[in-house]
Amino acid sequence: MSGAPRGSSAAATPIGRGVVRLGVVLLVAFAVLATTAGYWQVVRSADLVGRPDDPLLIAAVRNVVRGQIRDRDGHLLATSKRDANGEPYRVYPSMAVAPVVGYASRTYGTAGLERAFDAELTGIRTADPVDQLLAKFTTDGYRPQNLTLGLSLDLQREAVRLLGKDRGSVVMLDPRSGEVLAMASTPTYDASAIADPETAKAAFEAVSSNPAKPFLNRAVQGRYVPGSVFKIVTSVAALGSGAITPATRFARQPPAERNGLLVSGFRIRDGHHPGTGSRPLAYREAVEVSCNIYFALAGLETGGEAFASWAERLGFGAEIPFDLPTATSQVTNGGGTFGGGFTDDVELANAAYGQGETLATPLQMALVSAAVANRGALMTPHLVTRLSGKDGDTVVQPEVWRQAFSPEVAADINAAMVDAVEGDQGRLFTAGAKVPGVLTAGKSGTAQLDGSARPHSWFIGFAPADNPQVAIAVLVESGGSGATRASPIAGKLLSRYFATIGR
Numbered sequence: 001m002s003g004a005p006r007g008s009s010a011a012a013t014p015i016g017r018g019v020v021r022l023g024v025v026l027l028v029a030f031a032v033l034a035t036t037a038g039y040w041q042v043v044r045s046a047d048l049v050g051r052p053d054d055p056l057l058i059a060a061v062r063n064v065v066r067g068q069i070r071d072r073d074g075h076l077l078a079t080s081k082r083d084a085n086g087e088p089y090r091v092y093p094s095m096a097v098a099p100v101v102g103y104a105s106r107t108y109g110t111a112g113l114e115r116a117f118d119a120e121l122t123g124i125r126t127a128d129p130v131d132q133l134l135a136k137f138t139t140d141g142y143r144p145q146n147l148t149l150g151l152s153l154d155l156q157r158e159a160v161r162l163l164g165k166d167r168g169s170v171v172m173l174d175p176r177s178g179e180v181l182a183m184a185s186t187p188t189y190d191a192s193a194i195a196d197p198e199t200a201k202a203a204f205e206a207v208s209s210n211p212a213k214p215f216l217n218r219a220v221q222g223r224y225v226p227g228s229v230f231k232i233v234t235s236v237a238a239l240g241s242g243a244i245t246p247a248t249r250f251a252r253q254p255p256a257e258r259n260g261l262l263v264s265g266f267r268i269r270d271g272h273h274p275g276t277g278s279r280p281l282a283y284r285e286a287v288e289v290s291c292n293i294y295f296a297l298a299g300l301e302t303g304g305e306a307f308a309s310w311a312e313r314l315g316f317g318a319e320i321p322f323d324l325p326t327a328t329s330q331v332t333n334g335g336g337t338f339g340g341g342f343t344d345d346v347e348l349a350n351a352a353y354g355q356g357e358t359l360a361t362p363l364q365m366a367l368v369s370a371a372v373a374n375r376g377a378l379m380t381p382h383l384v385t386r387l388s389g390k391d392g393d394t395v396v397q398p399e400v401w402r403q404a405f406s407p408e409v410a411a412d413i414n415a416a417m418v419d420a421v422e423g424d425q426g427r428l429f430t431a432g433a434k435v436p437g438v439l440t441a442g443k444s445g446t447a448q449l450d451g452s453a454r455p456h457s458w459f460i461g462f463a464p465a466d467n468p469q470v471a472i473a474v475l476v477e478s479g480g481s482g483a484t485r486a487s488p489i490a491g492k493l494l495s496r497y498f499a500t501i502g503r
Contacts, residue, residue, distance in 0.1 A: 066090065066121040067144035067389065069101055069113065071153040072181075072501075077101050078114070083197060090114070090195035094153060096160040099185040099217040100324070100383065103194045108204050112217070113147065113383065116323050120145045120387055145389035150179030150382070158496050159184035162489045168476040169218040169362040172493060175370035175462060175471045177398040178379030181501065182493070183363075185222075189214040220326045223359040224475055227447030228290045228482065229458045230354030232368055233331075234299055235287070235413045237310035240405045243302040246412050249280035250297045261293050266346045268296050275425050287416035287443065288426040292353040299352025300345055307331065307348065308340025313404040314368055314378070321401065322363070323383045329364040333357045355448060366473035369460040372414055373441075373468035375407040417441035418465045432488030433459060435495050441465040442490065444482025454478040459486035463494050469502050470494065 065088045069078035077097050080088045090104045102112020110118050119125035123143035159170040163186040172182040187210070193203035207214050216222060238244045252261065260267035270292035276285065286294035299307060311317065311331045320326040331351055336343035342351070350356035363381065371378045380401040387394040420426040421433050421442045430444045442461025449455055457479030462471040472490050479485035 064088070064122045064142045064144060066104060066114075067123070067146040069121075069147045069149065071097075071149055071151050071156075072385070073152065073154070075153040077149070077151075077153065078104075089197060090192070092191040092195070094157065095188045095190055096157045096184065097151070097153070098188045098191040099214070099219070100151070100183050101191065103191040105195050105200055105204070106197060107200045108194060111215070113149075113323065117147060117384065117387075121147065123389065143390050145387045147384050148386040148388065150174070150177075150181060150385045151183065152181050152501060154500055155182040155493065155496060156184055159489075159493055160186055160188060162492060163476065166476050166479060166485070167212055167218070168474070168479065169222060170475075170489065170493065171219050171362045171366035171473045172497065173366055173370055173381060173471055175373040175379065175468050178370075178381045178401075179385060179398075180381055180383045181470065181497070183217075183219045183383070185216070185218040187212050187214045217324065218475070218477075219362045220320075220322065220324050221361070222475070223327050223329065223361055224456050224458075224477070225447040225449060226354040226358060226360045226365060227445035227456065227458055228292075228354055229365055229368075229443050229445035229460045229473075230358055230360065231287065231290065231295050231352075231445075232372065232413060232417070232443055232460065233311055233314060233316075234295050234302075234307070234352045235283075235416070236314060236368075236371075236405050236409065237307045238298040238302045239283075239409045239412055240310050241302055241306045243306070244283060244298050246283045246416075248298075249282055250294060251280055252297060253280050253291065253293045254278050256293045257291075261296055261349070263296070263300070263346050263349045264344060266349075268292065268349060273425070283412070284416040284419050287413075288419040288423045290420070290429050290444070295353040296349040299348050302352075304336075304339030304342040304345075304348050306340070307352070308342070310405070313402060314371060315364055316360075320363060320367070320381065322381050326363060327361055329360040331358055354445060362473045362475045365458070365460050365475075366471055369442075369462050369473060370471035371404045372410050372417065373462035373465075373471050374410075376403055376405040376410040378402050378404045414441055414465060417443055417461065420444070421461065429483055430459065430461075430487045431483040433461060433491040433494075435463055435491060435498060438463050438494070438498060439465040440491075440494065441468075442487070444487050446481045449478075454480055457485040458482050459490040461490055461494070463498075470497050 065080045076093050078101050079091050081091050082088050102114040104110045104114040159182050170184040173180045189207045193199045260269040273289035281294055308331055316329045316331050332341045334341035338344050342348045347356050351358045378401045380399045382396055385396050418441045421430045421440045430442055433442050434440050440463045445458030447456040457476040459474045459482055462468045474486040474490045476485040
């Protein structure tokens with residue numbers, strides 16, 4: 001009898017401890033759940049509502065009148081109508097902007113800016129994160145925002161017109177702010193037909209099956225051999241690293257113009273340039289007459305490691321921070337052990353004048369030109385300049401992406417690019433690029449392709465060279481020499497800019 005109470009007391013103690021432990025476990029579990037829910041509902045809420053598979057976003061496609069998209073002058077680029085059932089669908093007044101603005105379709109989803117800013121245009125995501133959280137618990141949960149772009153519809157239409165039936169791209173931007181003024185890609189397509197439920201299927205299938213790939217935004221997704229416009233990248237690397245100075249001359253250059261430059265058994269050829277005589281060229285002269293031999297030697301002098309490193313400062317080797325997804329430009333395919341991923345000095349020498357394994361998007365080359373124009377500072381490029389809605393306006397402020405190289409190096413390259421357009425010899429290679437009455441800087445390129453394919457035609461530049469307001473890159477697929485197609489297009493568009501925006 002005397003042992004029973006002792007046994008009962010001994011059993012009670014473990015039970016009490018178990019209850020306490022269970023309470024602690026439940027408390028911790030609830031705390032974890034509350035923290036996790038708060039994290040996803042508040043901290044990561046903006047990310048979730050921007051996902052294409054977000055339920056609110058999917059529901060909004062059929063029910064919400066999306067915000068409008070306008071250009072810098074207020075011209076409508078995207079608006080909405082309602083069908084016979086009262087459901088909204090998108091209308092796009094100009095085909096010229098289709099590769100940039102994209103489309104919003106009930107059947108085929110979204111593309112371009114319509115996809116990148118889907119959550120804002122449907123009002124799922126707003127400028128105020130607190131208001132966005134509270135909106136989920138109101139009857140008016142959708143608050144569409146309107147987008148204003150820095151893009152000029154006038155410049156955009158003119159760029160598409162000048163490219164004509166060719167496949168190509170034009171990128172114009174303000175080097176001081178990074179605002180994109182034009183981003184043309186041809187051929188274009190009828191986004192309204194894809195958005196209209198009655199014509200969507202036939203229109204989408206027609207564009208998808210077109211071998212010219214109208215859905216491809218060549219400005220940001222097309223990667224091309226850059227040819228001689230890449231010599232500006234080589235200039236940044238060689239001058240920035242100290243491998244050369246503006247006074248550098250290579251004694252091997254004049255004889256190599258006659259016999260070719262022998263690099264590890266491979267002979268790089270480049271014809272003699274008129275008006276240069278038999279003397280070795282200095283840097284500015286080499287840019288003006290676009291001497292391949294000079295830049296091959298400058299690239300070798302720089303070395304693969306430094307060459308690739310300086311190119312990375314300009315954006316090569318990684319996706320560019322932008323409103324739309326961008327393809328990655330490259331100086332080499334990589335994997336080599338020569339330095340910087342190059343296979344050997346032959347690949348490096350060829351890359352230095354824009355051949356070999358070098359590939360670039362028109363946006364990337366426009367940024368190279370803009371960096372020179374902006375004293376070596378690269379501004380983050382952007383299409384959208386303002387978001388407006390019931391909750392007020394959000395203005396996209398200019399932002400320095402990086403200081404790619406020094407103002408002194410920029411000044412040296414600026415002067416050389418002026419010679420390439422304004423000089424007696426340079427104007428032969430950049431015919432039509434000069435803007436009357438405006439000091440113009442630039443560089444043309446003729447990118448050789450394999451086999452018998454016609455070369456790509458390139459031009460990059462900016463103006464006024466002494467106070468840059470606009471930078472440009474023009475690419476015409478298989479357009480021939482840079483002076484034949486790209487340079488005249490650039491000159492006309494730069495002139496149009498000064499007649500409209502840059503008065």
